[in-house]
Amino acid sequence: NAGVTQTPKFQVLKTGQSMTLQCAQDMNHNSMYWYRQDPGMGLRLIYYSASEGTTDKGEVPNGYNVSRLNKREFSLRLESAAPSQTSVYFCASTNTGELFFGEGSRLTVL
Amino acid sequence: QKEVEQNSGPLSVPEGAIASLNCTYSDRGSQSFFWYRQYSGKSPELIMSIYSNGDKEDGRFTAQLNKASQYVSLLIRDSQPSDSATYLCAVLDSGGYNKLIFGAGTRLAVHP
Numbered sequence A: 001n002a003g004v005t006q007t008p009k010f011q012v013l014k015t016g017q018s019m020t021l022q023c024a025q026d027m028n029h030n031s032m033y034w035y036r037q038d039p040g041m042g043l044r045l046i047y048y049s050a051s052e053g054t055t056d057k058g059e060v061p062n063g064y065n066v067s068r069l070n071k072r073e074f075s076l077r078l079e080s081a082a083p084s085q086t087s088v089y090f091c092a093s094t095n096t097g098e099l100f101f102g103e104g105s106r107l108t109v110l
Numbered sequence B: 001q002k003e004v005e006q007n008s009g010p011l012s013v014p015e016g017a018i019a020s021l022n023c024t025y026s027d028r029g030s031q032s033f034f035w036y037r038q039y040s041g042k043s044p045e046l047i048m049s050i051y052s053n054g055d056k057e058d059g060r061f062t063a064q065l066n067k068a069s070q071y072v073s074l075l076i077r078d079s080q081p082s083d084s085a086t087y088l089c090a091v092l093d094s095g096g097y098n099k100l101i102f103g104a105g106t107r108l109a110v111h112p
Helices: none
Strands: A004-007 A010-013 A019-025 A031-038 A042-049 A064-068 A074-078 A087-094 A105-109 B011-014 B019-025 B033-038 B045-050 B054-058 B061-066 B071-076 B085-092 B100-102 B106-111
Touching: A004 A087, A019 A031, A019 A087, A019 A105, A031 A064, A031 A074, A042 A064, A042 A074, A042 B100, A074 A087, B011 B019, B019 B085, B019 B106, B033 B061, B033 B071, B045 B054, B045 B061, B045 B071, B071 B085
Parallel strands: A010 A105, B011 B106
Antiparallel strands: A004 A019, A019 A074, A031 A042, A031 A087, A064 A074, A087 A105, B019 B071, B033 B045, B033 B085, B054 B061, B061 B071, B085 B100, B085 B106
């Protein structure tokens, strides 16, 4: 039982490049989330998907897009990366409010 | 903007002492509250959830909730060096969709 799996774990991009962070969960959870974590700022919600087929903006959605591909998978896309998007990104899922997190993806934008 | 406030610390306690971590929140309609532990470079892991006013105990951990004061706390008894981590308080957004609002976290350091 893998839980929540994120790929890649590390990525370095140049300003203006695009990339997609992948997330998959095998716990049959309906809701999935993307957070970013910056030093001293805690976890901030980027986008979420309350159920398959729906997505909504969180607190800091600018510069990101998401796709809920099916019940298991929820991807986060940076179309034109900026240095301000250097962060650690966490995917999470739940059915009850108790979030289960992936291991995180550390992204550096130069 | 719904907020969760925590003292950033570091909170330094000697081994064997009680560590007390506090959190206040602004969403008066919130009904579910969580404490996550996050070791450096790792992802958050759930250690306690609490839904009713009062105390909830689980091993060395006790969560306390006072909805009237909009206050949540976590007590760690017999603190161990392995408890050294950042503790994140999270509140379920009353607006639905199982969204959690996180505090910035309190860094706890337990010294031998």
